[in-house]
Amino acid sequence: MSAPGPTAPVQLAALPDPFKLWKGGELHGAQIAYESWGKLNAERSNAILLFTGLSPSSHARSTPENPEPGWWQNMIGPGRALDTDHWFVICVNSLGSCFGSTGPASVDPATGRSYRLTFPELSVEDIARAGYEAARTLGIEKLDTVIGASLGGMVVVAFAAAVPHGARRLVSISGSPGALPFAIALRSVQREAITSDPAWNNGNYADTAQHPRTGMRLARKLGTITYRSAEEWRMRFGRNGLSPTGRKAVKQALERQPAGFGPRFDVEGYLEAQAERFVRVFDPNCYLYLSRAMDCFDLADHGAPVEVMRRAGLESALVIGVESDLLFTIREQSDIATMLDEAGVPTRFAKLTSIEGHDAFLVDLPNFDREIRRFLEA
Amino acid sequence: MSAPGPTAPVQLAALPDPFKLWKGGELHGAQIAYESWGKLNAERSNAILLFTGLSPSSHARSTPENPEPGWWQNMIGPGRALDTDHWFVICVNSLGSCFGSTGPASVDPATGRSYRLTFPELSVEDIARAGYEAARTLGIEKLDTVIGASLGGMVVVAFAAAVPHGARRLVSISGSPGALPFAIALRSVQREAITSDPAWNNGNYADTAQHPRTGMRLARKLGTITYRSAEEWRMRFGRNGLSPTGRKAVKQALERQPAGFGPRFDVEGYLEAQAERFVRVFDPNCYLYLSRAMDCFDLADHGAPVEVMRRAGLESALVIGVESDLLFTIREQSDIATMLDEAGVPTRFAKLTSIEGHDAFLVDLPNFDREIRRFLEA
Numbered sequence: 001m002s003a004p005g006p007t008a009p010v011q012l013a014a015l016p017d018p019f020k021l022w023k024g025g026e027l028h029g030a031q032i033a034y035e036s037w038g039k040l041n042a043e044r045s046n047a048i049l050l051f052t053g054l055s056p057s058s059h060a061r062s063t064p065e066n067p068e069p070g071w072w073q074n075m076i077g078p079g080r081a082l083d084t085d086h087w088f089v090i091c092v093n094s095l096g097s098c099f100g101s102t103g104p105a106s107v108d109p110a111t112g113r114s115y116r117l118t119f120p121e122l123s124v125e126d127i128a129r130a131g132y133e134a135a136r137t138l139g140i141e142k143l144d145t146v147i148g149a150s151l152g153g154m155v156v157v158a159f160a161a162a163v164p165h166g167a168r169r170l171v172s173i174s175g176s177p178g179a180l181p182f183a184i185a186l187r188s189v190q191r192e193a194i195t196s197d198p199a200w201n202n203g204n205y206a207d208t209a210q211h212p213r214t215g216m217r218l219a220r221k222l223g224t225i226t227y228r229s230a231e232e233w234r235m236r237f238g239r240n241g242l243s244p245t246g247r248k249a250v251k252q253a254l255e256r257q258p259a260g261f262g263p264r265f266d267v268e269g270y271l272e273a274q275a276e277r278f279v280r281v282f283d284p285n286c287y288l289y290l291s292r293a294m295d296c297f298d299l300a301d302h303g304a305p306v307e308v309m310r311r312a313g314l315e316s317a318l319v320i321g322v323e324s325d326l327l328f329t330i331r332e333q334s335d336i337a338t339m340l341d342e343a344g345v346p347t348r349f350a351k352l353t354s355i356e357g358h359d360a361f362l363v364d365l366p367n368f369d370r371e372i373r374r375f376l377e378a
Numbered sequence: 379m380s381a382p383g384p385t386a387p388v389q390l391a392a393l394p395d396p397f398k399l400w401k402g403g404e405l406h407g408a409q410i411a412y413e414s415w416g417k418l419n420a421e422r423s424n425a426i427l428l429f430t431g432l433s434p435s436s437h438a439r440s441t442p443e444n445p446e447p448g449w450w451q452n453m454i455g456p457g458r459a460l461d462t463d464h465w466f467v468i469c470v471n472s473l474g475s476c477f478g479s480t481g482p483a484s485v486d487p488a489t490g491r492s493y494r495l496t497f498p499e500l501s502v503e504d505i506a507r508a509g510y511e512a513a514r515t516l517g518i519e520k521l522d523t524v525i526g527a528s529l530g531g532m533v534v535v536a537f538a539a540a541v542p543h544g545a546r547r548l549v550s551i552s553g554s555p556g557a558l559p560f561a562i563a564l565r566s567v568q569r570e571a572i573t574s575d576p577a578w579n580n581g582n583y584a585d586t587a588q589h590p591r592t593g594m595r596l597a598r599k600l601g602t603i604t605y606r607s608a609e610e611w612r613m614r615f616g617r618n619g620l621s622p623t624g625r626k627a628v629k630q631a632l633e634r635q636p637a638g639f640g641p642r643f644d645v646e647g648y649l650e651a652q653a654e655r656f657v658r659v660f661d662p663n664c665y666l667y668l669s670r671a672m673d674c675f676d677l678a679d680h681g682a683p684v685e686v687m688r689r690a691g692l693e694s695a696l697v698i699g700v701e702s703d704l705l706f707t708i709r710e711q712s713d714i715a716t717m718l719d720e721a722g723v724p725t726r727f728a729k730l731t732s733i734e735g736h737d738a739f740l741v742d743l744p745n746f747d748r749e750i751r752r753f754l755e756a
Contacts, residue, residue, distance in 0.1 A: 121638065181615040181645035182608035188646050189599045191639050193571065196592045214574045221567045222600065230560035230707055237559040239676060260499065261569050261666050265673065267559035268566045288639050295643065298617060326704075329608055 009065040010035055010058055010093070010100045013134035022129075022162070025120025029109045032134040033093040033100025034058050035066075037076055038084030040138065047140045048082060048376075049131055049167070050091040051148035051155040054223075054290050055282060057099035060091040074365055081373040087144070094151070095130035096122040096289045104203075104285035117203040122289045124151070124297040128159035132166050142166065145376065149173035149361040150328065151290065154297050157336060161302040165313035170340075171372060173320045173361050176332045177305060177339065178298040183327050186226055187291045190219035194284050203285050213279050219287065220278040221271045229324035229357035233267060240266040249273035299339075309343035317347040318375040320368065322360040324353075348375065387443040388413055388436055388471070388478045391512035400507075400540070403498025407487045410512035411471040411478025412436050413444075415454055416462030418516065425518045426460060426754075427509055427545070428469040429526035429533040432601075432668050433660060435477035438469040452743055459751040465522070472529070473508035474500040474667045482581075482663035495581040500667045502529070502675035506537035510544050520544065523754065527551035527739040528706065529668065532675050535714060539680040543691035548718075549750060551698045551739050554710040555683060555717065556676040561705050564604055565669045568597035572662050581663050591657050597665065598656040599649045607702035607735035611645060618644040627651035677717075687721035695725040696753040698746065700738040702731075726753065 010033040018026035035058045040047060050060060052071070061070040061077060070091075076082040082089050093101040096119075104119040111118075135143060146167045148156040153175020160170060176183075194200055197215030205211050242250065246269020250262065263269055302308045317340045321333025330351060337349035350371045354360035361368050388411040396404035413436045418425060428438060430449070439448040439455060448469075454460040460467050471479040474497075482497040489496075513521060524545040526534040531553020538548055554561075572578055575593030583589055620628065624647020628640065641647055680686045695718045699711025708729060715727035728749045732738035739746050 117638070178617055180608060181611040181617070181643065182603070184617075184643050185599075185603045185611070185645050185649055188641065188643075188649065189596060189603065192599070193596055195639055196596070198576070218567060218571055218574070218596070221563075221570070225560070225563045225567065230558060230704065231709075233559040233563070234709075239556055239559070239562075260495070261573055261670060263566065265559065265562050265566075267563050271563055271566065292639060326608065331609075331612075 012100065013137040015102070015130055015133050019130065019133070021120050022123040022125040023121045027102060027120070030095070030102035030130070031100075032095060032102070032130050034090050034134050035060065035063055036088060036090045037061055037063070038086070038088040040088040040140070044138075044140050045142070045144060046086065047088045047090060047135060047138075047143050048145045048147060049135050049143045050082075050089060051127065051131055051146070051152035052091065052094060053150035053152055054287075054294070055278065057097075058091045058093040060089075071362065075369060075372070081369040081376070082147075083373075083376070087376070090135060090138070092131040092134050094127045094155070094290065096127065096286060096293065098283035098286040101130070103283070104289050105283040116285055119285070119289060122293045124154050124158040124293050125162040127151075127293070128155045128162050131155070132159065132163045142168065145169040145171060147171040147173070147372070148175065150175070150358065151294055153328065154294060157299055158297060160312035160314060161299060161308045164311050168315045169317065169375075170312075170314055171318045171320070171375065172333075172336055173368070174322060174325055174328045174333065174358055175336065176297070176328050177336050178300060179295050180329065180332065182329075184295045186222065186327070187295055190222050191288055191291055193218035193222070194288060200284060205284065211279065212284050216279045216282070216284055216287070217275040220275045224271055224274045226327045227357060227359040229326065229355050231324065232355045232357065235355075237265070237267040237270065242266055242269045246270065246272070249276065252276075305339045306342045309339050309345060312343075312345075314340070314345045316375075316378070317345050318350065318371065319347060320350045320352065320361070320371055322352045322354050322357060322364075324355050325358045325360070327358045390478065391515040393480070393508055393511050397508065397511070399498050400501040400503040401499045405480060405498070408473070408480035408508070409478075410473065410480070410508050412468050412512050413438065413441055414466060414468045415439055415441070416464070416466040418466040418518070422516075422518050423520070423522060424464065425466045425468060425513060425516075425521050426523045426525060427513050427521045428460075428467060429505065429509055429524070429530035429537075430469065430472060431528035431530055432665075432672070433656065435475075436469045436471040438467075449740065453747060453750070459747040459754070460525075461751075461754070465754070468513060468516070470509045470512050472505045472533070472668065474505065474664060474671065476661035476664040479508070481661070482667050483661040494663055497663070497667060500671045502532050502536040502671050503540040505529075505671070506533045506540050509533070510537065510541045520546065523547040523549060525549040525551070525750070526553065528553070528736065529672055531706065532672060535677055536675060538690035538692060539677060539686045542689050546693045547753075548690075548692055548695045549698070549753060550695070550711075550714055551746070552700060552703055552706045552711065552736055553714065554675070554706050555714050556678060557673050558707065558710065560707075562673045564600065564705070565673055568600050569666055569669055571596035571600070572666060578662060583662065589657065590662050594657045594660070594662055594665070595653040598653045602649055602652045604705045605735060605737040607704065607733050609702065610733045610735065613733075615643070615645040615648065620644055620647045624648065624650070627654065630654075683717045684720045687717050687723060690721075690723075692718070692723045694753075694756070695723050696728065696749065697725060698728045698730065698739070698749055700730045700732050700735060700742075702733050703736045703738070705736045
């Protein structure tokens with residue numbers, strides 16, 4: 001199996017060996033892929049640790065080694081919200097993912113073969129702790145700020161619980177203190193699409209060309225639908241027929257499906273393009289592990305949430321939520337802000353009216369830039 | 379192929395032969411299954427024609443022949459909102475469906491074999507006209523009221539365009555004047571789940587036992603997710619583990635999927651039960667045809683919507699929408715009400731705050747009862 005490795009040079013941090021997982025089991029020789037921007041100061045006090053959503057790599061911004069734009073290109077850099085003239089920004093590929101960090105697609109040193117489903121159960125807490133341990137390899141014992149959006153927003157909440165006093169400040173964007181049934185239901189259908197694809201073969205698919213592509217395509221299309229809002233799509237696609245770009249994207253789909261049921265509308269071409277891009281790079285077993293970890297995260301597992309947050313040693317927090325977010329509801333953001341507030345952590349809750357839904361942090365940059373810049377400068 | 383026929387005795391109305399379809403093609407010997415309650419008066423002026431959503435049969439209420447409760451059991455009957463002491467209520471199984479009406483699962487008289495994908499392209503307009511022709515076989519030239527919810531809500535809008543002066547009044551519930559990209563995207567993923575299931579076999583699956591069950595299960599689960607609201611599910615399921623009922627429902631699913639990725643939460647048991655029930659009764663090709671018809675419906679195909687409604691000959695209208703509906707947005711309901719209003723049709727727009735989302739018409743009966751009763755009695 002060709003474990004989809006990092007697509008371009010990244011740094012690698014060795015995790016403590018063994019690395020014990022939150023729900024049992026341990027990893028040997030595990031590592032975390034990361035990239036960084038800016039310069040760590042002498043006191044090692046200016047570090048920001050950034051966690052990603054489910055699918056991105058550590059490539060949040062271009063680097064000399066990889067000039068491709070990153071997934072938060074315009075939020076990081078000199079003069080940007082995460083100002084690299086002042087901050088040392090580290091973005092980690094999540095434990096369990098497939099872009100250089102150890103996960104189900106990695107080789108188990110005990111057997112010399114890929115873990116696949118022998119990988120122990122992954123928790124959001126493990127992603128948080130692995131990110132912290134990666135920072136420690138750089139001599140950083142305390143982060144100035146941990147930031148994350150989507151899965152990353154969950155991770156920073158887990159970070160506060162699992163790594164008390166590991167950071168001075170926290171920024172949770174469109175995260176959750178515990179997944180709700182609507183999101184769990186959607187993810188369970190995504191996983192079932194993959195596990196019921198015969199090519200999945202109980203996790204033992206051969207190489208990328210023999211991935212359970214059908215299941216992965218369906219899972220990604222469904223994800224894509226829930227990342228935006230119905231209103232944004234109405235404005236963007238309306239009832240337009242396939243655009244020339246869309247027509248190109250669906251060429252294969254039209255060959256696969258009888259014309260009557262295949263793509264006709266522009267929005268279908270968009271889904272097709274998103275799915276194809278994803279299927280080429282993401283490992284199906286990693287997807288399953290990360291997806292299930294999101295369902296199972298529950299801050300309450302650590303005790304009464306307000307008490308947990310009181311013990312976290314935070315000096316301040318910023319919680320950003322988007323009212324049109326279907327997947328991580330505004331109520332969950334408000335719950336995070338309230339528990340921090342009740343724990344005595346000075347907290348700003350920014351409730352944004354962006355129409356881009358869950359994806360707003362990737363699109364509505366002026367609002368996110370303003371909120372994060374103001375918070376970091378405080 | 380065992381075309382899933384009516385599950386219990388229904389009446390059959392022969393459609394005009396040939397029955398020409400809106401987008402071309404024609405059917406021979408086509409029929410519509412219907413059930414009725416109440417008594418047609420001598421003037422044949424007290425008939426209400428009820429159209430269903432995508433999946434129900436004509437069994438809206440129990441009958442002497444079939445005492446099973448119907449899908450709108452408590453809305454129809456003596457003293458109910460659709461008061462059968464006064465009204466003669468007819469509910470039709472949609473053209474293209476599989477509960478007695480002609481559809482892709484029916485036998486094509488020209489070949490003696492099931493239509494399957496040789497069935498001509500189905501439109502929402504055809505469903506409207508076929509329902510009207512079924513009423514005409516009872517000597518009814520003009521309905522007092524046409525009512526429909528979900529797909530049925532689209533059908534009554536199409537009815538106004540395709541059968542001008544066919545009804546005095548119209549009640550559209552959670553319908554649409556033209557599907558929007560969010561709903562189109564969801565349906566396209568549902569269809570792809572079915573057409574990419576190898577058992578679908580380009581529409582040539584054998585019998586019910588060899589249906590593309592995986593694809594149908596995924597399609598129904600995804601549908602079920604979009605029929606309610608995240609808030610209602612939060613209150614109903616929270617993060618509860620599998621209930622005993624849920625555990626029973628997922629028994630097979632647990633056998634199919636490795637425990638790590640199979641159902642753990644109550645909401646997953648619910649999805650499982652819904653999917654199993656659906657897969658047993660609904661024909662996959664019929665599902666594909668009805669689903670695509672919903673995407674392609676656009677009132678604008680008939681001309682400027684206000685002009686179309688002006689020509690419909692309506693005396694009044696009631697449009698009911700639910701703010702938490704993800705699939706048929708409140709904006710679409712407001713658009714329907716506005717166009718009727720601008721066409722000079724006295725229209726009441728009831729904007730309900732039910733938390734049950736698209737399914738509210740099946741659950742929040744007090745509000746629907748009140749609105750429909752008041753309208754019909756006016």
